[in-house]
Amino acid sequence: MKIVVVSDVLCNEGNGTNVATMNLVRYLMDHNYDVRVLCPYSDKEDDDRFYIVPTLDLKIFNGLLDRVGVKLSHADDNVINECLDGADYIHAIVPFHLCNTVIRLANKYNIPVSIGFHMQAENLTSYFGLKNFGLVNHWVYKYIYRNTFSKVDAIHYPTKFIRDIFEKNIHCHTNGYVISNGVNPDMRPRIVKKPQQFADKIVISSVGRLSKEKSQDTLIKAVLNSKHEKEIQLVLAGQGLQEGKFRRLAKKLTNPIVMQQFSREEVVDIMHYSDIYVHPAIVELEGIACIEALACQKLTIVSDSKKSATRLFVRDKKCIFKKRNYKSLSKLIDYFIDHPEEKERIEKLYDGFAEEYSVEHCMSRMEQMILETKKHKDEN
Numbered sequence: 001m002k003i004v005v006v007s008d009v010l011c012n013e014g015n016g017t018n019v020a021t022m023n024l025v026r027y028l029m030d031h032n033y034d035v036r037v038l039c040p041y042s043d044k045e046d047d048d049r050f051y052i053v054p055t056l057d058l059k060i061f062n063g064l065l066d067r068v069g070v071k072l073s074h075a076d077d078n079v080i081n082e083c084l085d086g087a088d089y090i091h092a093i094v095p096f097h098l099c100n101t102v103i104r105l106a107n108k109y110n111i112p113v114s115i116g117f118h119m120q121a122e123n124l125t126s127y128f129g130l131k132n133f134g135l136v137n138h139w140v141y142k143y144i145y146r147n148t149f150s151k152v153d154a155i156h157y158p159t160k161f162i163r164d165i166f167e168k169n170i171h172c173h174t175n176g177y178v179i180s181n182g183v184n185p186d187m188r189p190r191i192v193k194k195p196q197q198f199a200d201k202i203v204i205s206s207v208g209r210l211s212k213e214k215s216q217d218t219l220i221k222a223v224l225n226s227k228h229e230k231e232i233q234l235v236l237a238g239q240g241l242q243e244g245k246f247r248r249l250a251k252k253l254t255n256p257i258v259m260q261q262f263s264r265e266e267v268v269d270i271m272h273y274s275d276i277y278v279h280p281a282i283v284e285l286e287g288i289a290c291i292e293a294l295a296c297q298k299l300t301i302v303s304d305s306k307k308s309a310t311r312l313f314v315r316d317k318k319c320i321f322k323k324r325n326y327k328s329l330s331k332l333i334d335y336f337i338d339h340p341e342e343k344e345r346i347e348k349l350y351d352g353f354a355e356e357y358s359v360e361h362c363m364s365r366m367e368q369m370i371l372e373t374k375k376h377k378d379e380n
Contacts, residue, residue: 002034002086003370006102007093008073010039015209016288017118019264020158020181021093027363038083038102040073051083053098073098080105087111089374091156094118095148103151112377114154114369117162121169122283122307126213131283141169149174154373156366158286161309177369180286182362187292188354192272201233201255202337205274207267207289208281210240210259215280215303217242220249220257221326222278228337230254235270237262271296276336276343282323284308295354297347301332315349318342 005028007021028035029049037050044050054074075098084090090106092099092115099115106113121137130136145166149155155176157163163176194203204223208214216236223232234253236246239261250257262270271277277293282305284290290310293300302310303323311320318335322328336343355361 002088004036004087004090006038006099008096008098023359024366036083051079053079075101095144112374113152114373115152116156120283120285122213138169145170153377159309162285179365180357180362181288182359183292183295183357184359186268187295189297192269194273198233202231203233203274204276205235205270206278207237210238210242213283215282218280218324218326219278222329225330226333237267279310281308284310291357294350297350299343299347316346
């Protein structure tokens with residue numbers, strides 16, 4: 001069975017969407033499917049299973065895209081046709097130009113096609129300062145449904161949370177499958193020694209794009225407000241448009257902030273040697289980094305934002321702070337530093353969490369979605 005996975009933004013595994021994409025690709029390859037990947041620049045360019053399309057040259061927007069670690073695809077007809085030749089099934093990742101082009105071709109040639117839901121409306125509208133405008137977000141959902149999601153045979157939702165939001169906005173039920181993107185085997189409880197320069201520090205980390213909706217500025221302010229500020233080493237793994245603002249804010253920290261895009265291997269180590277993980281995002285449809293921290297049984301603190309799914313994963317409400325409220329977060333950080341026995345108690349609540357969200361289990365369910373969707377398409 002030839003399966004094509006297509007993504008407008010697959011460059012490397014530096015963000016949750018690309019990690020999820022490669023999890024699926026590797027699983028399908030390991031289970032003897034003939035997998036082809038259609039994407040822009042990739043470190044797999046020498047692999048003949050990867051069909052590389054050119055990236056769009058958007059002139060004045062190129063710098064902005066580089067700062068958020070994204071390259072958008074040009075829908076090259078020759079590469080697309082070569083990749084789709086003989087395809088039995090197509091799974092798209094995002095509702096952008098390349099994926100939309102392939103979905104139209106799938107409909108034309110009656111090839112079963114599904115798509116993942118990896119973008120909340122606020123991820124787009126926040127760039128224009130409109131994330132709090134309900135009507136604008138509602139319009140975005142209506143637009144992507146009309147132009148993309150209404151044209152596929154199945155939709156993969158990482159959480160019931162985002163499925164409910166989407167279906168409420170488009171006023172209809174979809175053929176959806178709720179399946180987590182899963183946690184890789186390297187995210188399991190184990191001891192990783194802190195780097196020498198952090199040996200005597202309380203390491204607090206957060207992983208995610210440096211953006212308004214990820215709200216890392218709330219975390220920086222919380223550390224500045226902490227009575228343990230001089231003991232804390234803050235590590236932010238990511239890149240994005242707010243980096244300059246966050247660096248200026250962090251200049252007051254006693255211990256210089258570590259803020260950069262790390263390799264996947266480095267992120268795994270950071271997650272393990274951290275004392276506390278904080279996911280302050282106010283917009284999050286799943287939050288795979290947060291789930292990974294919980295899988296590592298790290299004390300994980302999240303916001304109470306109703307637009308974020310992460311609050312639904314924590315197993316003790318003591319770990320939830322008021323969104324965008326740095327004093328509320330600072331109070332929690334100090335509490336868990338001062339009460340290590342309570343920190344240990346909560347961490348034990350996540351025994352078995354990694355198995356529940358294992359990538360093998362989740363990708364097996366994705367495989368079933370593909371098989372069921374193809375069978376239904378063939379029968380009709």
